[in-house]
Amino acid sequence: MAVKVYKPVTPGQRHKTSYTFEEITKDKPERSLVVVKQKHSGRNAYGRITVRHQGGGHKQKIRLVDFKRDKRGVPAKVAAIEYDPNRTARLALLHYADGEKRYILAPVGLRVGDPVEAGPRADIRLGNSLPISSIPVGTMIHNVEMAEGRGGQLARAAGGAAQLLAKEGDYAQVRLPSGEVRLVRQVCYATIGQVGNLDHSNIKLGKAGRKRHMGIRPTVRGSAMSPRDHPHGGGEGRQPIGMPGPKTPWGQPAHGYKTRRNKSTEKYIVRRRKSGGR
Numbered sequence: 148m149a150v151k152v153y154k155p156v157t158p159g160q161r162h163k164t165s166y167t168f169e170e171i172t173k174d175k176p177e178r179s180l181v182v183v184k185q186k187h188s189g190r191n192a193y194g195r196i197t198v199r200h201q202g203g204g205h206k207q208k209i210r211l212v213d214f215k216r217d218k219r220g221v222p223a224k225v226a227a228i229e230y231d232p233n234r235t236a237r238l239a240l241l242h243y244a245d246g247e248k249r250y251i252l253a254p255v256g257l258r259v260g261d262p263v264e265a266g267p268r269a270d271i272r273l274g275n276s277l278p279i280s281s282i283p284v285g286t287m288i289h290n291v292e293m294a295e296g297r298g299g300q301l302a303r304a305a306g307g308a309a310q311l312l313a314k315e316g317d318y319a320q321v322r323l324p325s326g327e328v329r330l331v332r333q334v335c336y337a338t339i340g341q342v343g344n345l346d347h348s349n350i351k352l353g354k355a356g357r358k359r360h361m362g363i364r365p366t367v368r369g370s371a372m373s374p375r376d377h378p379h380g381g382g383e384g385r386q387p388i389g390m391p392g393p394k395t396p397w398g399q400p401a402h403g404y405k406t407r408r409n410k411s412t413e414k415y416i417v418r419r420r421k422s423g424g425r
Contacts, residue, residue: 150349163353166346170237172259173227177240180250181208184233186362204362207232213241213249214290214298216276216336219266221245225259225274235305235347239263239274252290252303254340265336273340279311279319280333286311289342291321292335299338301329306348308341325420369396 149169155161189201210231223241226248231238239253241263251263257274265276271283282288287308290299302309302324312320318330352358355365369379370388377396379388388394393401 150346153353159354159356161353162351163357164349164351166344166350168230170228170343171230173229173240176208176210176229177248177250180211180240180248182211184209200364200366201362202364203359205232205360209233210238210250212238213251214300214303215296216251216265216290216299216338217296218243218247218249220268221247221264223249223263225257225261225263227259228253228257234303235344236303236307236342237305237344252338253343254289254338255343255345256340257343271339274338276336276338278334278336279321279331280314282311282337282339284311284313286339287341288321288337288339290338291331292337293331295332295334295336299336303342305342305344309337311337320417323420326418327416327420328418330415330417369393 149167151165151167153160153163153165184207186202186204188203189196189198191197210229210233212231221243223243225239226242227240229238229240229250237253238250239257241249241251243249251274254273257263261274262272263274264270267278267281269275269277269281271277271286276290279288279291287310289302289308291301291309292298293300301321304324307324309324310322312322312328314320314333317332317334319333320328321331322328369377370385372380374381378390378394378398382389392403395401
């Protein structure tokens with residue numbers, strides 16, 4: 148997929164790039180596989196903003212994606228490659244032999260008409276979903292389950308791929324896109340290949356309006372606020388924040404603060420991301 152560069156006829160187009168959508172084969176989603184997307188603009192049931200910088204945006208519909216791949220042993224064919232406004236990856240519409248239709252994440256190289264199957268006896272082919280015990284070591288995978296039957300949770304973004312490093316006992320070592328090496332049970336399912344839409348990281352929005360179309364509202368610097376609104380606020384003119392490190396509006400450290408609290412899964416992490424050790 149190529150990136151489209153615009154002639155700077157207007158200031159907003161000077162740095163703007165977008166997709167060419169040359170891989171998209173169907174412009175409207177499957178009606179039986181979409182539901183209405185309710186927008187709350189970051190507000191809870193009391194009407195209070197609990198998630199900032201959300202609101203507005205174009206009307207969207209949620210595509211029901213099959214992350215579990217639990218239709219085992221039934222062959223399917225790729226009927227279309229579609230755009231999904233809710234995620235960075237593209238979707239592949241599958242038509243199963245029994246007439247059912249489902250969406251899956253479209254890996255790189257998957258084309259209309261390609262056969263796809265899920266199950267322990269499926270071939271090692273692009274888009275097929277198998278238990279990790281049936282996948283050769285060194286294979287690039289995506290949509291990896293963390294618990295059996297829960298559905299894929301790892302390596303689902305555009306261009307994302309995990310690599311199967313080793314198998315020992317009931318567990319396998321999987322290197323995630325972040326660089327973290329994690330133990331995953333071999334009975335968990337994963338899909339062969341790398342998630343498509345590799346050029347997503349090369350897209351430049353070019354203007355603030357495109358961010359608003361995505362439902363993202365402006366972010367105000369804390370140093371531009373008053374002391375009652377943010378710990379960084381206050382002072383005549385531009386001032387240093389006056390503290391050893393930056394904080395969130397609620398006083399928590401903003402950079403380098405460890406937020407992981409799930410100690411029950413520490414034993415599954417072989418090598419942490421960035422640190423290079425446990």
